[in-house]
Amino acid sequence: MIFKPHAVARACPIVGLVDGIAQAAQNIVQGFSGWLSDRRQCRKPIALAGYLLAALAKPVIGLAAGWPTVLGARFLDRIGAGFRSAPRDALLASSFSEAHRGKAFGLEGFGDNLGAFLGPLLAVLLMGALAVEIRWIFYIAFVPGLLAFLMALLVGERPAAAVAAKARIDIGPQQFPKAYWAYLLATALFGLGNSSNAFLILRTQEIGASLVTTTLIYAGFNLVAALVSYPAGFLSDRFGRKGVLLLSFGIFRAAYIGFAPAASS
Template identity: 45%
Template sequence: MSRPIGAASWPVAMLSALRALPRTVWLLGCVSLLNDAASDLVYPLLPLYLATLPGAGAQALGLIEGCAEAVASLLKLASGVLADRHGSARPWVIGGYGLAALTRPLIALASGWPMVLALRVGDRIGKGLRSSPRDALLARSVAPAQRGLAFGVHRAMDNAGAVAGPLLAAALLGLGVPLRELFLWTALPGALTLWLIWRVPETPVIAAPASTAPAPAAGAPLPPALRRYLAIYALFSLGNASNLFLLWRAHELGLADAALPLLWALVSAVAMLGSAPLSGLSDRIGRRQLIAGGWTLFALVYALLGWPGLPPAGLWPLAALMGLHLAATEGTAKALVTDLAPAADLGRAFGWYHLISGLCLLPASWLTGTLWAAHGAPLACAWAGGCALLAATLLAFTKH
């Protein structure tokens, strides 16, 4: 068992651990930073953009995001399985980032919400092609004791891009750039992403096996402990609707349009700063309690978000708490998948993880949007928080 790290020596130990991470982790992190700078320039502006299109509202927003993620998740399983079968993840990663870079700027041409739906689906198809192979590539590049930190660093750089994108969007809005033209700016980081992704090497299996069980035959069931974790994760995901509902609530409460990207930037900034330390902490104290705590924090955020008396100023601390939830759970959840899956089957394991997340996002976003439109924010937020709190309780008390 690792010895506790004192407060004085912790920064030195963290710096040493970061330096020990392989080049693949940093390259994939830079790719995610650029890609998310483009994606999150668009993401916080979608509620505003949809409000200018005929027939769009909270329900259309839920349908767009739910369908986009559901389609992506189906491809995440297929790409993960095929990458495992052919022993090569890199082509899927290149193709996925390339498709997203090509489709994202075309949102500027949309004349109605169905076209936005089609383009968001195209963007998410790219995500579906790349996500599971990329996560398997990352997991196989590090030793077991580095998993939490490696995924935390990747999430931190991903969230750094998610800070840069909204800040650029806010700056351009402040300069009076028309909303449609902002989507065209995503072409620049998209091109840089394509240039960088070609420099990511194929990573051989150098880590120790993720479990002591023998590698399963093709099509064999996933390990029971992984299946239990994925079932609990599905329950959480049924309440984890699109994060755009946070921005939708901000719009309802009268927050200025130019402040919406800044609100989302705050979420991403807290997640960026906290991802590496918290995910790295899971390498030492265990992953389940940290994830359960993050899900409990999510439930608290949504309970307060649905409070009828919430003032607009209250959105800022809630955004910071949402970022803390993401920091505690995103990288740690992927590290737990790696812990529970056979090393040769990581693509399929991550495929199921992403599939569950995306397929549950469709009913979660649709139901949240429907409840929101029919009964208002309190009931919709109570549903989201209730699912998270139940999932946190089950995870905290479920044995491996």
């Protein structure tokens, strides 16, 4: 199956709308969930709620008869991702010392991207070898989502240090250090120039790749991310976070420059 260029062009505005709203929701909720987990001094219940919400969103995409339903399901999925991200990271950070934190997050990134590598391969197998309809792929995706929720139930949470209950957060934006604002500005500029993976997939299809080939390319992309995650974390522990982060921005820039002139063979 190959998507025609004009069909891909028609899909771009809808993809941008769906993914833009979904990612915005994730970013907003992520800030709130981080604050809430600090305020309540508990991370696990909030993370569990996010895992469950994301799992429930998958079958809704399969049920969708039009893009508005996909938008709603994707919105729900990203709300779940936003809810779990900050408390999950806080749980991980509290389990390791500063000297080994990069390796800890690198290993977490390895597992996350390895799942994103195996998932598309399983989808190709189901669609190609077993002729499973794509909507059933989303129904099946509920299973690993539910398993992730059940496994997260087994995670222990260390008691948070006792703090006095206060009605307001202790620190305001005016108290954040200049280095934090500089990093926040860099992150905002990166997000402005960054495109969704969905657009990269559409670009791959636009230059003539079949659905199966595009899926395999996406799987390879996630495999590379998985293989790099732990070494990058190790290097950040050994040589510092800033240098590794700058290197990653440079690699990202080179990759996007390469996407621009790509043409069908």
